[in-house]
Amino acid sequence: MTTALASAPSKLAASRRASNARARHLGSRRANFALGLLAWVIGILFVFPVFYMLLTSLHSEFNAATNPPSFFAPLTLDGYREFFGASSGASPWPPLINSVTASVVSTIVVILLAIPAAYALSVKPVEKWTDVMFFFLSTKFLPAVGGLLPLYIIAKTIGVLDNINFIVILYTAMNLPIAVWMLRSFLADIPVELFEAAAIDGAGLVRTLRSIIVPIISPGIAATALICFIFSWNELLLANTLTSIVAQTAPVFLTSFVTSQGLFLAKVCAAATAVSLPVLIAGFAAQDKLVQGLSLGAVK
Amino acid sequence: MATATATPVRSEKNEPKPSKPKDTRPFNERWLNKKGWLRRVPLLPALVFVVIMTQLPFLATLVVSFTNWNANYPDEIAFGTLQNFATVFTDPGLRASVFFTILLTVTVVLVSLAFGLGIALLLNRDFLGRGAVRTMMIAPFLVVPVAAALLWKHAMYNPEYGLFNGVLTQIFGASAPQPDWITDFPRLAIMGELIWQWTPFMTLILLAGLQSRPGDIMEAAQVDGAGTWQTFANMTMPHMRRYLELAGLLGTIYIIQQFDSVFTMTAGAYGTANLPYTIYQTLYNAQDYGLASAQGVIVVIGTIIIATFTLRTLSSLFEEGN
Numbered sequence: 001m002t003t004a005l006a007s008a009p010s011k012l013a014a015s016r017r018a019s020n021a022r023a024r025h026l027g028s029r030r031a032n033f034a035l036g037l038l039a040w041v042i043g044i045l046f047v048f049p050v051f052y053m054l055l056t057s058l059h060s061e062f063n064a065a066t067n068p069p070s071f072f073a074p075l076t077l078d079g080y081r082e083f084f085g086a087s088s089g090a091s092p093w094p095p096l097i098n099s100v101t102a103s104v105v106s107t108i109v110v111i112l113l114a115i116p117a118a119y120a121l122s123v124k125p126v127e128k129w130t131d132v133m134f135f136f137l138s139t140k141f142l143p144a145v146g147g148l149l150p151l152y153i154i155a156k157t158i159g160v161l162d163n164i165n166f167i168v169i170l171y172t173a174m175n176l177p178i179a180v181w182m183l184r185s186f187l188a189d190i191p192v193e194l195f196e197a198a199a200i201d202g203a204g205l206v207r208t209l210r211s212i213i214v215p216i217i218s219p220g221i222a223a224t225a226l227i228c229f230i231f232s233w234n235e236l237l238l239a240n241t242l243t244s245i246v247a248q249t250a251p252v253f254l255t256s257f258v259t260s261q262g263l264f265l266a267k268v269c270a271a272a273t274a275v276s277l278p279v280l281i282a283g284f285a286a287q288d289k290l291v292q293g294l295s296l297g298a299v300k
Numbered sequence: 301m302a303t304a305t306a307t308p309v310r311s312e313k314n315e316p317k318p319s320k321p322k323d324t325r326p327f328n329e330r331w332l333n334k335k336g337w338l339r340r341v342p343l344l345p346a347l348v349f350v351v352i353m354t355q356l357p358f359l360a361t362l363v364v365s366f367t368n369w370n371a372n373y374p375d376e377i378a379f380g381t382l383q384n385f386a387t388v389f390t391d392p393g394l395r396a397s398v399f400f401t402i403l404l405t406v407t408v409v410l411v412s413l414a415f416g417l418g419i420a421l422l423l424n425r426d427f428l429g430r431g432a433v434r435t436m437m438i439a440p441f442l443v444v445p446v447a448a449a450l451l452w453k454h455a456m457y458n459p460e461y462g463l464f465n466g467v468l469t470q471i472f473g474a475s476a477p478q479p480d481w482i483t484d485f486p487r488l489a490i491m492g493e494l495i496w497q498w499t500p501f502m503t504l505i506l507l508a509g510l511q512s513r514p515g516d517i518m519e520a521a522q523v524d525g526a527g528t529w530q531t532f533a534n535m536t537m538p539h540m541r542r543y544l545e546l547a548g549l550l551g552t553i554y555i556i557q558q559f560d561s562v563f564t565m566t567a568g569a570y571g572t573a574n575l576p577y578t579i580y581q582t583l584y585n586a587q588d589y590g591l592a593s594a595q596g597v598i599v600v601i602g603t604i605i606i607a608t609f610t611l612r613t614l615s616s617l618f619e620e621g622n
Contacts, residue, residue: 032425032427033427035422035425035427036425036427036428036429038422039419039422039423039425039427039430039433040429040433042419042422042433042437043432043433043434043436043437044436046436046437046439046440046496046499046500047436047437047439047440049440049451049452049455049456049463049496050439050440050443052455052456052463053443053447053451053455056455064461065460065461066461066466067460067461067465067466067469068466068467068469068470069461069463069466069467069470113345113346113349114346116342116343116345116346117342117343117345117346117347119342120339120340120341120342120343121343124339125339126339126340126343132343132347134611136347136350137611138604138607138611139350139354139355140553141553141603141604141606141607142354142358142600142603143556143557143576143596143599143600143603144557144576145557145559145575145576145579145580145595145596145599146357146358146361146596146597146599146600146603147354147357147358147360147361147596148579148580148583148592148596149360149361149364149583149589149592149593149596150356150357150358150360150361150364151357152583153360153589154357169353170353172349172353173349173350173353173354176346176349176350177350180346205338205342230442233444234444234445234446236445236446236559236560236563237559237560237576237580240563241580241583241584250444251444251445251446251447251560254444254446254447254450255446255563255564257450257454258450258453258563258564258567260454260458265454265455265458265461268450268451268454268455269451269455271447271450272443272444272447272448272450272451273447275444275446275447276442276443276444276447276448279442279443279444280439280442280443283438283441283442284435284438284442287434287435287438290438290504291504291505291507291508294501294504294505294550295505295508295546295550296550
């Protein structure tokens with residue numbers, strides 16, 4: 001790109017007409033280069049806080065708290081040692097395990113319930129299936145705070161306050177509508193002839209689901225599971241209201257870092273990085289599926 | 301409504317939409333025959349589960365909002381009062397939180413949408429390292445929201461060792477201004493962090509929209525001598541309208557429910573308490589169940605109004621896509 005720009009001016013003198021054409025071309029090349037550069041600058045600005053979080057998590061507490069920042073200070077794992085309870089004794093493992101349980105179990109249940117539902121909404125649609133679809137979607141627009149109080153009272157009455165199983169059930173309800181929408185959009189892409197062939201061969205519902213649908217939409221199932229996992233892993237409001245010690249999830253554990261506690265920036269950054277890592281890895285690995293999930297399958 | 305316009309999508313793909321014959325069978329034959337039930341069975345577990353878990357709690361909220369239930373006075377529960385709603389609309393603190401919820405949502409959504417559109421247009425061009433820049437752009441959205449709020453509170457905004465003041469010192473030396481960002485500009489601080497997290501979301505959806513523009517028509521426009529600006533104003537923008545609406549409305553739904561950043565960064569201080577945070581506080585600190593429920597009902601009604609627009613947009617995309 002840059003070499004072409006440098007050699008271009010000498011050729012411009014050739015003829016009036018050609019020079020005009022070339023000048024236009026050169027101008028657009030220069031603009032292209034500038035816009036590419038601008039994209040890089042903006043990209044770096046946006047990723048910088050994430051990079052800074054990672055870098056600071058690998059600095060000593062002393063080097064993390066300097067002003068101006070010491071970008072090139074030696075790296076250490078002390079922040080992570082502190083996060084994992086080296087001196088405080090408070091281990092983040094129980095909350096992390098709770099988060100894994102809540103996210104993974106709820107995601108599995110969501111997928112198991114959503115596949116048959118998506119089937120009944122696309123392959124052999126029930127009557128008024130669009131109404132059902134929009135009912136599912138409308139529940140996503142019901143803010144969690146709208147049902148928070150009764151959930152709290154119910155949990156308190158039947159004794160499931162601070163119980164991870166209750167959180168699993170709530171996360172299942174939270175993500176099921178999204179999963180139904182997404183899986184339906186994948187199912188709708190399967191050619192209808194395939195189902196007709198299966199029906200002629202005498203395959204029943206369970207057989208059709210197992211040997212035709214699941215294999216074909218497995219990339220779609222993976223994308224759906226990814227989105228459900230991320231939403232469950234990130235959730236704070238419900239977990240913060242309905243759990244306290246035993247069933248505390250990772251985001252609730254993070255809230256213990258809300259108030260400053262002397263020199264603790266490296267530890268905070270280590271905690272934020274450690275808790276975000278599963279989402280970062282899953283999200284980067286499945287970038288293309290992300291947009292499909294976020295738009296509930298409306299954008300492909 | 302939606303059913304009138306969107307008939308079974310699968311069949312529309314290749315052949316024109318067949319006009320649906322009106323079902324004249326009586327109700328019990330239509331709904332209670334064996335075949336209909338067989339079709340409905342796979343749907344029922346999910347549907348029943350979602351109804352129980354989402355509709356019943358909200359109904360309960362609605363009922364409780366008309367009571368004066370306070371956990372501190374458990375013997376004096378009475379139904380049939382509008383006091384809670386009167387309080388919601390007359391208490392200046394609550395009114396302020398309603399206004400801040402609107403201000404926060406509108407600002408964050410509009411600014412992220414504008415940034416998102418600009419960045420999506422940049423990323424839609426061919427340049428060296430485009431994939432890398434796209435990956436970098438996604439990163440903020442993949443940080444767990446509480447972690448992102450902690451990161452901005454402590455590592456970016458902190459007046460003594462935060463990155464912003466650190467960079468100011470680096471540039472201007474010892475006499476650099478060192479504002480206490482969260483105390484001095486509490487609302488902007490929260491908005492800044494949320495815009496950072498939500499711009500990638502908008503970018504992703506808008507970029508997908510740009511890439512779904514019909515290539516042959518765009519080429520035809522160029523052959524016909526349409527300039528960059530003309531193509532953008534007359535072809536790209538009309539095509540993008542739906543994606544802008546979709547991104548804006550989905551963003552609105554998420555940000556109107558925003559709790560994590562307010563809870564983490566300011567705990568609702570300095571005029572940054574939005575409705576979700578206020579409800580959480582009424583429930584937790586004041587133990588006023590009736591009032592908390594009335595607040596919840598208000599948020600839900602506000603969201604339903606926005607959701608109606610979203611559903612309309614989605615259903616038009618839904619038809620176009622098939």
